[in-house]
Amino acid sequence: MSDHKPSDRRRTSGGGIEEIDLNLLPFMNLMTLLIPFLLASVQFVTLAVIDSSLPAIGQPQPSDKKKEDEKPPLNLTVGITDEGFTVAGSAGVLGCKSGGGDDDKCTVIPLKGDPAYCADTQCRGDSACRPDPACHDYKALHELIVQVKEFDGDGDGEFDYIEEQNVIIAPNADIAYSVLIGVMDATRDYKPEGAPERKDLFPYVVIAGGVK
Amino acid sequence: MPKRRSGPEEAKLNITSLMDIMTIILVFLLKSYSTEDIQIAPSDDLRLPVSSSSKPPQLAVNTVISKVGIIVDGVKVVDVSGGVVGDEYKRGTLIQPLFDTLKEKADEAKAIAEARASVDFTGRLLLQIDRDIPFALVREVMYTGGQAQFAEFKFVVYKGSE
Numbered sequence: 062m063s064d065h066k067p068s069d070r071r072r073t074s075g076g077g078i079e080e081i082d083l084n085l086l087p088f089m090n091l092m093t094l095l096i097p098f099l100l101a102s103v104q105f106v107t108l109a110v111i112d113s114s115l116p117a118i119g120q121p122q123p124s125d126k127k128k129e130d131e132k133p134p135l136n137l138t139v140g141i142t143d144e145g146f147t148v149a150g151s152a153g154v155l156g157c158k159s160g161g162g163d164d165d166k167c168t169v170i171p172l173k174g175d176p177a178y179c180a181d182t183q184c185r186g187d188s189a190c191r192p193d194p195a196c197h198d199y200k201a202l203h204e205l206i207v208q209v210k211e212f213d214g215d216g217d218g219e220f221d222y223i224e225e226q227n228v229i230i231a232p233n234a235d236i237a238y239s240v241l242i243g244v245m246d247a248t249r250d251y252k253p254e255g256a257p258e259r260k261d262l263f264p265y266v267v268i269a270g271g272v273k
Numbered sequence: 274m275p276k277r278r279s280g281p282e283e284a285k286l287n288i289t290s291l292m293d294i295m296t297i298i299l300v301f302l303l304k305s306y307s308t309e310d311i312q313i314a315p316s317d318d319l320r321l322p323v324s325s326s327s328k329p330p331q332l333a334v335n336t337v338i339s340k341v342g343i344i345v346d347g348v349k350v351v352d353v354s355g356g357v358v359g360d361e362y363k364r365g366t367l368i369q370p371l372f373d374t375l376k377e378k379a380d381e382a383k384a385i386a387e388a389r390a391s392v393d394f395t396g397r398l399l400l401q402i403d404r405d406i407p408f409a410l411v412r413e414v415m416y417t418g419g420q421a422q423f424a425e426f427k428f429v430v431y432k433g434s435e
């Protein structure tokens with residue numbers, strides 16, 4: 062078996078075959094130089110970016126042409142507080158009182174007191190971090206947003222807010238940045254049942270000042 | 274050094290299996306070789322959050338908000354302690370040293386854009402923020418960036434599996 066590599070073939074007993082003694086030293090030199098250099102430039106973590114823009118300077122709306130005002134704009138707003146999420150908007154599924162306003166809290170998603178869930182979302186495999194006992198419930202938020210996107214209030218077979226792409230996120234002053242990223246992830250896209258690809262939910266994020 | 278000459282005692286070191294391992298490692302490393310425009314310096318003070326986003330980063334003004342300070346393009350601009358910038362550096366919501374640095378960068382970029390027709394001033398700011406920084410500081414930095422004419426913010430995150 063060791064005979065199969067050319068570098069290993071030695072003179073057989075039959076004679077007439079020269080001994081091939083491959084000098085592997087130069088090759089070894091190359092390896093010793095190349096491998097540390099490549100190790101230094103290997104990418105173990107991939108970076109990605111999330112777009113956002115200031116609320117006052119240009120709404121990043123994909124299409125500016127509005128239909129003949131068939132439906133009022135959704136104005137989906139996700140407030141992030143210490144006690145959970147507050148989702149507001151003009152969609153029927155959110156259960157908002159008509160008229161809106163600051164007291165129109167609509168749906169509130171409280172914190173989830175599941176240690177396993179918190180360990181997974183807050184630490185994401187990082188062994189050094191200690192998760193909080195109760196953390197924000199991104200899963201419930203994601204499900205609610207999917208319900209809003211797939212809401213068909215007027216029964217015409219089409220989702221009412223299929224063209225809405227904006228979401229306003231309003232965190233409180235002391236909310237950690239990772240929670241904001243988690244909310245952006247929950248509202249960006251989703252995988253409908255039985256569909257092969259992910260579809261957009263509300264990918265354009267506008268970050269508002271928040272409720273102090 | 275492996276003995277290649279056969280002396281009175283033939284002790285040949287067979288390094289072909291080592292070569293096989295090296296070749297495989299080399300192929301793997303060549304596959305994951307990449308040149309990335311933006312540099313991140315991972316440290317305990319800067320732990321980016323994980324996200325499901327998959328947009329690749331583009332070159333822009335690099336602003337890092339770590340647990341110890343705000344650094345713009347490698348130069349530390351102001352200190353951060355306990356997730357807050359000291360009040361002596363702020364004018365309301367604006368962080369003065371950061372505003373000065375960003376305004377300089379914006380002016381430079383605009384001058385370049387005027388000189389060369391192919392380059393536009395994009396007003397793009399790359400934000401690398403540690404995951405535990407409170408939103409108040411993020412908002413102050415975004416406001417300061419906006420005042421310095423940077424309207425497009427790109428939050429840099431680690432690409433997580435979804």
